[in-house]
Amino acid sequence: MIDISSLSKIKKLAGTICGNFNAGRIIPLHLIAESEDIEVFYDHYDKGTFDGMTVYDDNQFYIHINIDNHNRYDSPRSRFTLAHEFGHYFIDTHRIGLKLGILEPHPSKIDKVQFDRIEREADYFAACLLMPEESFQRDLYKRKKFSFNVIDELSKEYNVSKTSCALRFAEIGNHPIKIVYAENGNVKWQKNSQGFPYWNLLNDKKVPEGLVMADYFKNIKTSIENPEKIFAMDCFEGVKSEDSRRVFYEHCIVYENCALSIIWED
Known part of the structure; x- marks a missing residue:
């Protein structure tokens, strides 16, 4: 550290x-x-x-x-x-x-x-x-509700990649997010905002079946354009029974054998 x-x-x-x-x-x-x-x-x-x-x-x-x-x-x-x-x-x-x-x-x-x-x-x-930090937070606070569009817009305004923008948002943003990067169906790294409720994914290194990116690696989907609903019990460790159907959203960016997902809760 x-x-x-x-x-x-x-x-x-x-x-x-x-x-x-x-x-x-x-x-x-x-x-x-x-x-x-x-x-x-x-x-x-x-x-x-x-x-x-x-x-x-x-x-x-x-x-x-x-x-x-x-x-x-x-x-x-x-x-x-x-x-x-x-x-x-x-x-x-x-x-x-x-x-x-x-x-x-x-x-x-x-x-x-x-x-x-x-x-x-x-x-x-x-x-x-x-x-x-000051200008980035000023610009993100103009957006009243978080969605992937916030990352997309900020990355264009600052001329940075969506990955680096998402990582910066995870550090200093105003809404908890989780970022997951995988290659060939295996999780290479993940990053959590402070306050994101679930620290670890299911299966440790293998992409959980409940994530949208799992469908991409299994060739069920060849392209992904919009955020999709996912459920806590299908993706994360430590989910209580009463939270099993807790809804999150995942926007997955894919390229060749790689996928990056940004996950958040409304």
């Missing part, structure tokens, strides 16, 4: 950078790179290898962005990748570690819950830089 004081410092650091560029909702990342004399390369590094990598060589910082991993220049995905790599540059311990060779250059993969402290700190920096 990241120390709270570290999170506070990272949040303040990202806020200072936003203020320096007098940014609206969409912060100009290319101007940050120019102002710090960081060379950014968008190139082909093979699909599935990495999203971004920060390298220090000959007194110069370089950031490599992998366009083979859907990181087109200034796309929502590449913006989070670049902001994450900026985290490795702006966070003192990361930058100094790279300069001294204590922290080896390593490939970063985005749009997932990180377990390594260094990567979690860079992810948090990216989220604070791209979706500053």
